[in-house]
Amino acid sequence: MNNPGQYLKNIRKELGLGVKAVYTKTGVGDSTIRRIEEGVTKCPPAPQLKALANFYGINLIELYKAYGYLDxxxxxxxxxxxxxxxxxxxxxxxxxxxxxxxxxxxxxxx
The missing domain is CATH 1.10.1220 (Arc Repressor Mutant)
Known part of the structure; x- marks a missing residue:
């Protein structure tokens, strides 16, 4: 996963969701989601990544690896x-x- 922010954005779009809908379901702020997706936030907090991974149904371990939390x-x-x-x-x-x-x-x- 070379660009985890773009990956998260692609998943969100594939699910047909806007950032406000994701915020409503995960509690991760819509501006935070945008900053993560755009790569502005280089190291998002682990709990936010976990909330997004759980909601999107993606592998949390791979996401943590992509952001350097795990190797x-x-x-x-x-x-x-x-x-x-x-x-x-x-x-x-x-x-x-x-x-x-x-x-x-x-x-x-x-």
């Missing part, structure tokens, strides 16, 4: 902790996370 080392950290995690379904990953939460909760209660 491959950050992403690979998860894979380095648990080998072959990429082969698990979302349900299996969720179940394992629940077990980890349970184990850590018991540990903090001791």
């Amino acid at each position: 491959e080392a950050d992403i690979n950290c998860k894979n380095n902790c648990f080998k072959n995690i990429e082969f698990l379904s979302d349900d299996a990953t969720s179940h394992i996370q629940g077990l980890i939460n349970l184990l850590t909760e018991k540990r903090t209660l001791k």
Whole structure:
């Protein structure tokens, strides 16, 4: 993603939305959206990017990478902790996370 602002603008237009409609649904101000799309804001706040990504249904990780919030080392950290995690379904990953939460909760209660 070479130009994340333009990418966000293209997504918005493909969805047939004006900046006011996006503001209404996300809480990200219409002038802020314009500045992000035009590249005036070089590093938009992460919560605003998250709101836009969730609303547009796009990959937040890729958006964070495009704006420099994450890099491959950050992403690979998860894979380095648990080998072959990429082969698990979302349900299996969720179940394992629940077990980890349970184990850590018991540990903090001791």
